[in-house]
Amino acid sequence: MTSTLHGAGVSPGLRSGAVATMPPPVPEPTRTTLGPGTAADDAAASITEAVHAVQADLSARAARATGTAVEVLTMTAAMAADPTLLKEAARKVREELTVPARAVWEAADDLARRLESLGGVMAERADDVRDVRERIVAALTGQQPPGVPDLEQPFVLVAADLAPADTATLDPARVLAIVTSGGGPTSHTAILARSLGIPAVVAVRGALDLVDGEVVLVDGREGTVERTPSAEAVARAQSGSHVERSFDGRGRTADGVRVQLLANVADPAAAAAAVAAGAEGVGLFRTEFCFLGRTDEPGVAEQVTAYRAVLAAFPGRKVVVRTLDAGADKPLPYVTADDEPNPALGVRGLRTAVRHPGVLGRQLDAIARASAAEDAEVWVMAPMVATPDEARDFAAACRERGLATSGVMIEVPAAALQSRWVLAQVDFASIGTNDLTQYAMAADREAADLAALSTPWQPAVLSLVGSACAGGAEHGRPVGVCGEAASDPSLAPVLVGLGVTSLSMAPRALGDVAAVLAATSSDLCTELAQIAVASPTAAAARAAVRARLPVLEELGL
Numbered sequence: 084m085t086s087t088l089h090g091a092g093v094s095p096g097l098r099s100g101a102v103a104t105m106p107p108p109v110p111e112p113t114r115t116t117l118g119p120g121t122a123a124d125d126a127a128a129s130i131t132e133a134v135h136a137v138q139a140d141l142s143a144r145a146a147r148a149t150g151t152a153v154e155v156l157t158m159t160a161a162m163a164a165d166p167t168l169l170k171e172a173a174r175k176v177r178e179e180l181t182v183p184a185r186a187v188w189e190a191a192d193d194l195a196r197r198l199e200s201l202g203g204v205m206a207e208r209a210d211d212v213r214d215v216r217e218r219i220v221a222a223l224t225g226q227q228p229p230g231v232p233d234l235e236q237p238f239v240l241v242a243a244d245l246a247p248a249d250t251a252t253l254d255p256a257r258v259l260a261i262v263t264s265g266g267g268p269t270s271h272t273a274i275l276a277r278s279l280g281i282p283a284v285v286a287v288r289g290a291l292d293l294v295d296g297e298v299v300l301v302d303g304r305e306g307t308v309e310r311t312p313s314a315e316a317v318a319r320a321q322s323g324s325h326v327e328r329s330f331d332g333r334g335r336t337a338d339g340v341r342v343q344l345l346a347n348v349a350d351p352a353a354a355a356a357a358v359a360a361g362a363e364g365v366g367l368f369r370t371e372f373c374f375l376g377r378t379d380e381p382g383v384a385e386q387v388t389a390y391r392a393v394l395a396a397f398p399g400r401k402v403v404v405r406t407l408d409a410g411a412d413k414p415l416p417y418v419t420a421d422d423e424p425n426p427a428l429g430v431r432g433l434r435t436a437v438r439h440p441g442v443l444g445r446q447l448d449a450i451a452r453a454s455a456a457e458d459a460e461v462w463v464m465a466p467m468v469a470t471p472d473e474a475r476d477f478a479a480a481c482r483e484r485g486l487a488t489s490g491v492m493i494e495v496p497a498a499a500l501q502s503r504w505v506l507a508q509v510d511f512a513s514i515g516t517n518d519l520t521q522y523a524m525a526a527d528r529e530a531a532d533l534a535a536l537s538t539p540w541q542p543a544v545l546s547l548v549g550s551a552c553a554g555g556a557e558h559g560r561p562v563g564v565c566g567e568a569a570s571d572p573s574l575a576p577v578l579v580g581l582g583v584t585s586l587s588m589a590p591r592a593l594g595d596v597a598a599v600l601a602a603t604s605s606d607l608c609t610e611l612a613q614i615a616v617a618s619p620t621a622a623a624a625r626a627a628v629r630a631r632l633p634v635l636e637e638l639g640l
């Protein structure tokens with residue numbers, strides 16, 4: 084019998100397939116010694132065998148993979164072959180008579196700690212060593228290796244949540260859909276799924292009851308997971324795969340009012356995808372993603388190289404570079420403290436510059452150098468700005484380095500309400516609706532239980548967007564949106580009606596958003612904005628707006 088699980092639909096699309104669950108983490112083996120009948124040499128040889136098996140498996144996967152996964156898998160395979168690890172683990176078996184799995188665990192832990200103490204590029208390898216450790220231990224003990232399952236057939240990935248490290252090996256050609264019990268609509272899993280175009284439902288109650296091999300039908304728009312779907316429903320999902328709509332590179336409403344449609348990027352691969360999708364430029368370059376996992380600050384020259392790689396893709400076009408947004412969901416050990424009781428309300432984003440002014444200064448130096456070396460029109464903005472004084476100081480720091488266009492993200496309700504004062508200090512603003520929603524609704528964006536609150540359709544959030552835009556309009560300053568709200572084709576006309584002048588989104592969303600805007604007059608946008616803000620609830624706002632936009636149904640959105 085069919086039954087349906089419900090969650091938050093975060094990446095649209097209808098897909099059906101067999102479930103593959105993410106294996107649980109490999110547990111730390113207990114410290115035991117070899118049994119009396121076991122020869123130490125044989126036990127040590129079993130480690131060599133396991134290492135070779137892991138290495139062969141990773142190399143084979145790298146050969147089949149595409150994109151960033153190739154690099155990650157090749158690197159992990161090379162790490163598995165590291166003779167230091169094998170030698171030390173074998174020594175522990177021979178001299179201390181430690182069981183092989185425990186010997187590998189301890190040897191890898193020592194190696195990872197030594198790498199961490201060296202800092203720099205070496206410290207970054209510590210996580211790879213721990214990953215390899217778990218793979219070798221899994222091979223020795225007959226457990227499933229950690230990470231995204233490697234299956235021949237495409238599958239629906241079911242997990243508690245995905246870590247940033249898992250996502251590097253997520254292959255859109257094989258992962259039909261993602262279903263998680265955790266995460267919220269603006270969690271990193273959701274953002275990543277959308278950028279890869281993989282339908283996804285997060286915060287699904289009962290997701291972890293799904294079993295390997297069972298067929299489900301995932302609806303990433305409605306937020307449902309149907310168990311034992313009918314053959315007819317499966318056929319519908321297989322035939323109706325979403326057609327990617329192209330974008331002609333010029334966003335506008337039906338009556339020709341220009342709305343710049345830009346892309347959110349985090350690395351050169353995403354920049355290339357944005358160019359291919361016709362993006363008019365970049366509305367959010369999340370620079371911290373170039374350096375996640377780093378334990379120390381990248382040097383200026385290294386930063387210049389990373390930024391240039393993205394800027395080079397957009398000669399003559401706008402690229403909004405966001406300075407490090409460290410803290411809370413994006414910890415960076417060299418600027419954020421790990422003992423804050425409430426990190427989302429703590430020293431994050433621009434606030435880290437108070438404690439580490441040099442880090443911001445060096446980043447701005449690097450952006451200025453990258454900007455001078457490339458032809459992109461570089462705009463710079465700071466995340467998590469709450470007051471006009473913070474905006475003023477940031478703009479001054481940009482000016483000192485010759486960065487002519489500086490702005491702020493509006494993610495804190497105080498900044499949205501005070502936007503006339505904030506925008507008096509800077510050239511532009513970009514609304515981060517992911518955090519603005521989190522702070523307006525007092526709902527952690529990563530918390531699955533709060534997914535119903537965490538939607539930019541909340542009329543209170545839309546009122547804040549309207550207030551931010553009104554403040555910008557007083558000074559003739561552009562105010563864009565670069566949160567996930569911008570990629571919702573039914574919400575885009577509402578945002579435009581509230582006064583938003585540009586929308587920045589996952590490149591895949593550009594075609595749909597452009598098509599809906601092109602069919603909607605600016606008067607209708609204004610009317611839709613009024614309807615949404617005057618609605619009592621998020622669901623009522625969405626339903627009322629969708630009812631006034633028949634084009635959504637015509638376009639299958």
Ligand code: PEP
Nearest residue numbers: 515516517518565566567
């Ligand atoms: C936002 O908060 O909406 C935003 C775009 O920034 P991030 O998701 O990186 O916090």
Ligand code: MG
Nearest residue numbers: 494515517518
């Ligand atoms: Mg944010």
